[in-house]
Amino acid sequence: MAFSTSPSFFTSPNFTVNHYQSSSPASSVRYGKARSPPISANFATATAERTTSRSPRIATTSSLYDVLGIQIGADTVEIKAAYRRLARVLHPDVGNQDSSPDEFIRVHSAYATLSDPGKRADYDRSLFVRQRMGARTSSPAGYSGRRWETDQCW
Amino acid sequence: MSEEVGYTVASDSDTTREETSPEIAIGIDIGTCQCSLAVWNGSQVDLIRNTRNQKLMKSYVTFRNESPSPVGGVSNQLSHEYEMLSGASIFNMKRLIGRLDTDPIVSQASKTLPFLIQTLGVGVKPFIAALVNNMWRSTTPEEVVAIYLVEMKALAEARLKRPVRDVVLTVPAAFSRLQLTRIARSCAMAGLHVLRLMPEPAAVALLYAQQQLPKNMGDSGSERVGLIFNMGAGYCDVAIIATAGGVSQMKALAGSSIGGEDLLQNMMHWLVPEMDSLFSGRGLDEIKSMGILRVATQDAIHKLSFQPTVEIDIDLGNGTKICRVVNVEEFEEINKGVFEKCGSLIQQCLHDSKVANVDYIDDVILVGGCTNIPKLKNIVTGICNKSEVYSGINPMEAAVRGAALEGALASGVNDSFGSLDLLTIQVNAHRLGIRADGNGFVPIIDRNTTLPARREMVFTTAHENQTEALIVVYEEGDDEKLLLLGYFKVVGIPAAPRGVPEISVCMDIDASNMLRVMAGVVMPGSGTRNPVVPLMEVRMPTADDGHGLCAEALSRSFGSTLDLVTLHNKL
Structure with missing residues (x-):
């Protein structure tokens, strides 16, 4: 099986950074402190729904548009706005103490692909192929796995 | 993010601190030449003044024989020039911290600074000493910075009338991870708890985002693209940021160890071409002469920012007198190399940012003492095709104000007017990777990768039945x-034929810029994707002094036997 189609064990549940996050704050070696989220309540609840309703499995099969919560035809302004809106909730600096950086990393890589016209065109083509073939095969030929995860523009 | 340790210490009573006193972290901009402190006062950022009512304080420490604890430059700026001539004052430590004696910056400093910097040129720490009662008293850059921070802490505590422990420090983008470790060590020595070591442009970006808040409220507000050029005495940073609705996304960051100190050294060598041999003895007279030359040259460079010519008239003793008029054209010619380097750093950053062309840049933001120099201003505005620079910020205060904002954010302060509704999304300034493919460098995390970041690459064995592999991490x-x-x-x-085992190496940088390297082994065809041995997780850096020698020793001892090969087909 190709490496790219199997979730890495560095991000899968059997290898998490939970022991850094779930323990009680204890030592003076900490490098960061939690921030209370400077965001309105409806943002927070929206995110709570997002994070709880999405298992890692669903996340890998949903499209980048789903990750940003936008329509497939969204324009650049909408993509940027969606990214900023999610960043203000999901970025670790904003401080939901239990949030893992994975969510933000996923949002950023979706944004990185969709905000680059060339990468977005490639992705849209692969998405089209995947949607047509996805029902029949588990490893679609035209879709190159989760390449976008490791392929940021910035 | 909050980086919390995965263990508890029985005697640790630290946990109660937060509930009792929600302390607002102060921002510290500790510069090569000057330093400033600021704090969020509940509605805005205030700069903390010293007893002489100054907001900018010289960064130096004077060693005295009577006290084991030396005195920093918080309150006695007027005596600075006199003290500098005596060899007892140590300064420019931000430029020397975390560097080895093979570094050209250390060897240049050893020839031009009026105290002792001995280099052996073998890849170890330089020996640094201050002259106290005609005796060289040894110190280290970490110690000098720590002594200075103790003074700053005391000053802040006196002004704020409360204990100060939590701080956000700004650092140059060019700082290596080894240098960051040293600065963090200085803070620990001074009894300070570092919430963030923040690249100076990231701090400026935060301030800029706050200033843009009224203009582009909401998520659909139009994005403003800014170029930040920051040059102080020791370092130069460039960043491209895109800001809307209080969120600054950094698009590219570049830094270099060039600064006003280079302009000063070039100018001193031009005025006294034989200065290296003239001052090599480091006697009292030589130190005094070096101090006189340095003060006069610095003064001349400052004046040349505002007037076309300047007269230098000094007596260095030993019959060496300098009396000449220098004009701006000569100054610019002497420092041509420095200015070219600044230009190419800006070009590189623009290229990395993928901004289609400079017309997309809305604001050119100048920060740092060197940006008073007309030539530098012209270079930046010329490249960006702008006639004016952003006027909303004070170049000398932007970094510390941004650090204070970050301090408030990191301390969990909420502002009811929304003026702390800010976020800077940072990028990684340096490439990180491991040694593989026969002593080659294989990058895993590239420059300008948005943080937090996680990247993974798959390697395999280089030999038949290779059971061990050495992961050597480089920046x-x-x-x-x-x-x-x-x-x-x-x-x-x-044990398996070479090329069969899959060795995954993962690099993870969290939002507070902490790097962890993880590695695991998977055997394809074994029917499981589970690692065959426990995963390794190592916080970096772990190397300390003499890491250059260490790298050579590792390569000599294990280079070929424990090598890895990149599995290209898996990526």
Whole structure:
């Protein structure tokens, strides 16, 4: 099986950074402190729904548009706005103490692909192929796995 | 993010602190030449003044014989020039911290600074000493910075009338991870708890985002693209940021160890071409002469920012007198190399940012003392095709104000007017990778990768039945020089033909810029994707002094036997 189609064990549940996050704050070696989220309540609840309703499995099969919560035809302004809106909730600096950086990393890589016209065109083509073939095969030929995860523009 | 340790210490009573006193962290901009402090006062950022009512304080420490604890430059700026001539004052430590004696910056400093910097040129720490009662008293850059921070802490506590422990410090983008470790160590020595070591442009970006808040409220507000050029005495940073609705996304960050100190050294060598041999003895007279030359040259450079010519008239003793008029054209010619380097750093950053062309840049933001120099201003505005620079910020205060904002954010302060509704999304300034493919450098995390970041690459064995592999982690610094950050072995790889075991190496940088390197082994065809041995997780850097020598020793001892090969087909 190709490496790219199997979730890495560095991000899968059997290898998490939970022991850094779930323990009680204890030592003076900490490098960061939690921030209370400077965001309105409806943002927070929206995110709570997002994070709880999405298992890692669903996340890998949903499209980048789903990750940003936008329509497939969204324009650049909408993509940027969606990214900023999610960043203000999901970025670790904003401080939901239990949030893992994975969510933000996923949002950023979706944004990185969709905000680059060339990468977005490639992705849209692969998405089209995947949607047509996805029902029949588990490893679609035209879709190159989760390449976008490791392929940021910035 | 909050980086919390995965263990508890029985005697640790630290946990109660937060509930009792929600302390607002102060921002510290500790510069090569000057330093400033600021704090969020509940509605805005205030700069903390010293007893002489100054907001900018000289960064230096004077060693005295009567006290074991030396005195920093918080309150006695007027005596600075006199003290500098005596060899008892140590300064420019931000430029020297975390550098080895093979570094050209250290060897240049050893020839031009009026105290003792001995270099052996073998890749170890330089020996630094202050002259106290005609005796060289040794110190280290970490110690000098720590002594200085103790003074700053005391000053802040006196002004704020409360204990100060939590701080956000700004650092140059060019700082290596080894240098960051040293600064963090200085803070720990001074009893300060570092919430963030923040690249100076990231702090400026936060301030800029706050200033833009009224203009582009909401998520659909139009994005403003800014170019930040920051040059102080020791370092130069460039960043491209895109800001809307209080969120600044950094698009590219570049830094270099060039600064006003280079302009000063070039100018001193031009005025006294034989100065290296003239001052090599480091006697009292030589130190005094070096001090006189340095003060006069610095003064001349400052004046040349505002007037076309300046007269230098000094007596260095030993019959060496300098009396000449210098004009701006000569100054610019002497420092041509420095200005060219600044230009190419800006070009590189623009290129990395993928901004289609400079017309997309809305604001050119100048920060740092060197940006008073008309030539530098012209270079930046010329490249960006702008006639004016952003006028909303004070170049000398922007970084510390941004650090204070970050301090408030990191302390969990909420502002009811929304003026702390801010976020800077940072990028990584240096490439990180491991040694593989026969002593080659294989990058895993590239420059300008948005943080937090996680990247993974798959390697395989280089030999038949290879059961161990050495993971040597490097950071790429200035001029693509590689710095050893640390190393560890992956053991227990099942015996197999070469090229079969998959060794995954994952690098993870969290939002507070902490780097962890993880490695695991998977055997394809074994029917499971589970690692065959426990995963390794190592916080970097682990290497310390003499890491250059260490890298050579590792390569000599294990280079070929424990090598890895990149599995290209898996990526």
